[in-house]
Amino acid sequence: MNETRLIKRVAIAGGGITAWSAAAALKRRIPSLEIVVVSSPPLVDALADRIGNTLPSIGEFHSDIGLSDEDTIVRARSGLRNGTAFRGWADGLPNYVHAYGSYGAAVSGVAFHQLWLRDHQPRGRPFDSFRPADAETGFGLRLTIDLYQQLLRDYSLHLGVAERPGEVADAILRGADGFVEALLLTDGQRIEADLFIDGTGPRASVRSRLAEDFEDWARWLLCDRVTFDAAPPDANPTALDDVMATATGWEWRSPSPTETLTGRVYSSAHDGDAEGAIAIRQGRLSAPWVRNCVAIGDAAVAVEPLEWTNLHLAHSQIDRLVAMMPDAGFAPVELAEYNRQCNAEADRIRDFLCMHYVTARRMEPFWRDATSIEPPPSLAHTLTLFAERGRLPYYEEETFARDSWLAVLLGQGFLPERIDPLVDSVTPEQAESALSARHQRVAEIQPSYRGTFLQMGQSAPL
Amino acid sequence: MPCRTETALTPYTSAIAMRSGWRWRIPLQHRTGNGYVYSSAFIGDDEARAALVNAVEGEEIAEPRVLKFRAGRRTRSWVRNCVAVGLSSGFLEPLESTSIYLIQAAISGLVELFPERKISPVDRDEFNRLIDMEYDRIRDFLILHYHATERSDSPFWDYVRTMTVPDTLKEKIELFRRRGRVVKYREGVFLDASWVAVYMGQRIIPEGHDMRADLPPLDALARSAEALRADIAAKAAQMPDHRAHIEAYCPMAEAA
Numbered sequence: 001m002n003e004t005r006l007i008k009r010v011a012i013a014g015g016g017i018t019a020w021s022a023a024a025a026l027k028r029r030i031p032s033l034e035i036v037v038v039s040s041p042p043l044v045d046a047l048a049d050r051i052g053n054t055l056p057s058i059g060e061f062h063s064d065i066g067l068s069d070e071d072t073i074v075r076a077r078s079g080l081r082n083g084t085a086f087r088g089w090a091d092g093l094p095n096y097v098h099a100y101g102s103y104g105a106a107v108s109g110v111a112f113h114q115l116w117l118r119d120h121q122p123r124g125r126p127f128d129s130f131r132p133a134d135a136e137t138g139f140g141l142r143l144t145i146d147l148y149q150q151l152l153r154d155y156s157l158h159l160g161v162a163e164r165p166g167e168v169a170d171a172i173l174r175g176a177d178g179f180v181e182a183l184l185l186t187d188g189q190r191i192e193a194d195l196f197i198d199g200t201g202p203r204a205s206v207r208s209r210l211a212e213d214f215e216d217w218a219r220w221l222l223c224d225r226v227t228f229d230a231a232p233p234d235a236n237p238t239a240l241d242d243v244m245a246t247a248t249g250w251e252w253r254s255p256s257p258t259e260t261l262t263g264r265v266y267s268s269a270h271d272g273d274a275e276g277a278i279a280i281r282q283g284r285l286s287a288p289w290v291r292n293c294v295a296i297g298d299a300a301v302a303v304e305p306l307e308w309t310n311l312h313l314a315h316s317q318i319d320r321l322v323a324m325m326p327d328a329g330f331a332p333v334e335l336a337e338y339n340r341q342c343n344a345e346a347d348r349i350r351d352f353l354c355m356h357y358v359t360a361r362r363m364e365p366f367w368r369d370a371t372s373i374e375p376p377p378s379l380a381h382t383l384t385l386f387a388e389r390g391r392l393p394y395y396e397e398e399t400f401a402r403d404s405w406l407a408v409l410l411g412q413g414f415l416p417e418r419i420d421p422l423v424d425s426v427t428p429e430q431a432e433s434a435l436s437a438r439h440q441r442v443a444e445i446q447p448s449y450r451g452t453f454l455q456m457g458q459s460a461p462l
Numbered sequence: 463m464p465c466r467t468e469t470a471l472t473p474y475t476s477a478i479a480m481r482s483g484w485r486w487r488i489p490l491q492h493r494t495g496n497g498y499v500y501s502s503a504f505i506g507d508d509e510a511r512a513a514l515v516n517a518v519e520g521e522e523i524a525e526p527r528v529l530k531f532r533a534g535r536r537t538r539s540w541v542r543n544c545v546a547v548g549l550s551s552g553f554l555e556p557l558e559s560t561s562i563y564l565i566q567a568a569i570s571g572l573v574e575l576f577p578e579r580k581i582s583p584v585d586r587d588e589f590n591r592l593i594d595m596e597y598d599r600i601r602d603f604l605i606l607h608y609h610a611t612e613r614s615d616s617p618f619w620d621y622v623r624t625m626t627v628p629d630t631l632k633e634k635i636e637l638f639r640r641r642g643r644v645v646k647y648r649e650g651v652f653l654d655a656s657w658v659a660v661y662m663g664q665r666i667i668p669e670g671h672d673m674r675a676d677l678p679p680l681d682a683l684a685r686s687a688e689a690l691r692a693d694i695a696a697k698a699a700q701m702p703d704h705r706a707h708i709e710a711y712c713p714m715a716e717a718a
Contacts, residue, residue, distance in 0.1 A: 331636075
């Protein structure tokens, strides 16, 4: 090996949730690192730093870095969410819910959705009427952004992370090999480090100095504008967020404990530019990690918040960074494996989002355009295979479980042409008795689940 | 070549490296199976037969038979209305006992994608994609056993030690050599523990380590490793001898 020196100094650029999450995770799990966060307020288009709705995976991230529910839910005043209610995405069909858990009950190896296609779909019972009960659903958080960011910053500083407020003006590259030598701040200060982590949002102030390798997804995901707004909190907030299709995109409504957050995502080509709209460019870097500089969060992957994956992607990148930390030689084989995993994950999330549009049923010009795009090959394969007989292919680094795909596909009326012949091995009576056994189990756990939530000081959105 | 079981009835198969390949030793209740898997480019059939006879323990029950095979897989297991399952889809030597696994993987895949009247090309392609993936991952794992060797006492081992291996395997080895990372799969028969066992066993020792390993204090780690060792030893001491257990649990009727 050419270089066995360990990485010692890490500089993280960015002052939002993404950057502070990286700082806390790295310091907590690899305490020998000397970490400095070059902090500046996150920019408006850094969605991982601004979107408060998160997936259930956030719970694992917190326990990995030593934060409890008391810290992240009670103290940071987060709400709890169990899924998303999609409204108006398929003309002529009821609204549907994508909840994080399993739908119905499988019997003897026969997937529930196949039984549903035979027994329930013909009678007009929507797939999501079999969605998991609250007690069985994974829950994500509705973060109160400023409190949560403050929590992560305080925690990082407590762990021994240093903060250096400042704006990155430039990254100084070493002549010999193009590695980043130091960050040059607007006040003239130099910040040197072995590893530079870029959490500055889509502009990627540091990482963009090494290579311009952004792969644009605009041909698959047509929306390119987002607006944010807020309303007073609901008296009885629900655990579901609303995502309503509009003529040129969609809008959301999230009742968090402190306020009700709303927003709109749309295509400027179909709707012009609203005042105060923030431009987003969906896509990813072809290699988030180059030499001694790795982009995380929106600097690596930028997607619309449709399924609340923005912070999930950042967490997942941070987890990999911790697990795959190389030495100061930055061997290409190690970076390549990191990039392979990150890219596979990002592409599959892109597919999942794109699937919402191509299987939607609406008549406006935007929707006609959005449904008639040619999907990415991996999504095309998924849809063709599913359309045959309701089977979903398996991919490495898949974020969303099979039932999440099913909830959206079947919720939007994208039905397979045939029912799997395997269903013949299960009678409708057997299927029905498996369902009622499941309801029985849920009835037993539901009260204690509710109690747990009440204890967390929540306004019981159940 | 079957022999009488005269030595220990081990609860594992032995794969013993030979000059031009390797041989297996599979102890059963009524006999011990033996075989020599070799490369005909490096050793003749008669010489191989003699080497096997010479190496095995126990009185031989039958003469060795020579079987020829060509390692590889079909480019497409499923073509039109004909699906190859098991050995008709490909042949990998029995080094890691994968033949039956591959049969079962093909059957499960076929059950899941079973065609009705009309065969859909999509189902067929998905089946082929899954089977190819299984074969290719096992292939890399088998090649690792040969390539990661320090033997230099015969032309066969000189060849496999220095041969070009598939890029997918080259990357896996290099990644492990750096910091002990195993390329992550969620599917496939051999997962992390299997890869680590062969890497370490054949002395591909990582040059660095995962920085998270520095976190727990060394003496605490040593204490818990010691506790684990004692726990395993205590449990193992309670276990009956393998032969005694088999005789008590599932004895075979005497062969007629």
